[in-house]
Amino acid sequence: xxxLESLLDNFKTELNSIHKVADLLNLKSKYIGKQGPLxxxxxxxKDATPEEKRTLGxxxxxxxxxxxxxxxxxxxxxxxxxxxxxxxTNKVDFSLTDSVLDKxxxxxxxxxxTIIQQEIEDIFISMGFEVLDGPHIExxxxxxxxxxxxxxxxxxxxxxxxxxxDKKHLLRTHTSTIQVRGMKERKPPFRFVGPGKVFRCxxxxxxxxxxxxxxxxxxxxxxxSVGNLIYFMKTLLAEIFKREVEVRLRPGFFPFVEPGFELDxxxxxxxxxxxxxxxxxxxxxxxxxxxxHPNVLKSGGIDPEKYNGFAFGLGLDRLVMMRYGIDDIRxxxxxxxxxxxxxxxx
Ligand code: PHE
Numbered sequence: 001x002x003x004l005e006s007l008l009d010n011f012k013t014e015l016n017s018i019h020k021v022a023d024l025l026n027l028k029s030k031y032i033g034k035q036g037p038l039x040x041x042x043x044x045x046k047d048a049t050p051e052e053k054r055t056l057g058x059x060x061x062x063x064x065x066x067x068x069x070x071x072x073x074x075x076x077x078x079x080x081x082x083x084x085x086x087x088x089t090n091k092v093d094f095s096l097t098d099s100v101l102d103k104x105x106x107x108x109x110x111x112x113x114t115i116i117q118q119e120i121e122d123i124f125i126s127m128g129f130e131v132l133d134g135p136h137i138e139x140x141x142x143x144x145x146x147x148x149x150x151x152x153x154x155x156x157x158x159x160x161x162x163x164x165x166d167k168k169h170l171l172r173t174h175t176s177t178i179q180v181r182g183m184k185e186r187k188p189p190f191r192f193v194g195p196g197k198v199f200r201c202x203x204x205x206x207x208x209x210x211x212x213x214x215x216x217x218x219x220x221x222x223x224x225s226v227g228n229l230i231y232f233m234k235t236l237l238a239e240i241f242k243r244e245v246e247v248r249l250r251p252g253f254f255p256f257v258e259p260g261f262e263l264d265x266x267x268x269x270x271x272x273x274x275x276x277x278x279x280x281x282x283x284x285x286x287x288x289x290x291x292x293h294p295n296v297l298k299s300g301g302i303d304p305e306k307y308n309g310f311a312f313g314l315g316l317d318r319l320v321m322m323r324y325g326i327d328d329i330r331x332x333x334x335x336x337x338x339x340x341x342x343x344x345x346x
Contacts, residue, residue: 183300189221220309257290
């Protein structure tokens, strides 16, 4: 009891001289830690009478709570003091911008592909879609097999693939890889989009690049129809181009959709009359899409008897070029600041 009585006074005296969080923690464990005087008292309590046990026990408890309380209060004080101190010593000068620009440095800007990608993400988010990401380096399973493209399938030749030396890994040739992971990680109904870079071993020219951008979309549920697909595409295009856009579907072949389509839009430049942009046909091919093949649903862990869905792969570079009137895709990867800074600066 004597030990306990003087304990609190001693603690308070020591507490007054503490100025650092680390010292405070040491002090706390010195008094109420496993090797501390309180623990000692508790160890020896077995030799006391039942009466003494009760008073000692409750006194010890009370003391422990008081000390914890005092430590807590001191901790807040010390933390506030440390923050104030660091605000004084680590001042950040936000007023630099103008003087940096005066020295001839350029303000940062957004790449046009980023601008379009963010706009489209926002449109899909407003229609209840999630936005997913996926790795650039993939394996055969995610890029081909799970998408109903087995090793011997001729469709593997449709996509000129950059393989790694181990012959097992590759740079993803399309964002459809995001479908596979997206399906595995959720239960229907769901809808998501997945934007990103894709890579193909192609000869470059004004309309072909080895690195370009797609935005994958997928919706799975009960009774998803081609009508749903057309609705979402028309809403998307009307938002992007800020006017009603006419669309048409042509049959298209992709092993991971059945039926598969190419979705065309009526040329926005000539309104369907025929011009150089639409190569005089009045329609511009915009995105491949279709209803998800049952084998793909299966490899995503989804029962094709119960659920179905649609998927599409929007080419972002083509959209950027149409919107800004860019005639050569290679500008997009030139890294030329004179090009990049024309779109949007902060
Ligand atoms: N992944 C296909 C491609 O890159 C596009 C696509 C996506 C087609 C979804 C249909 C459905 O060519």
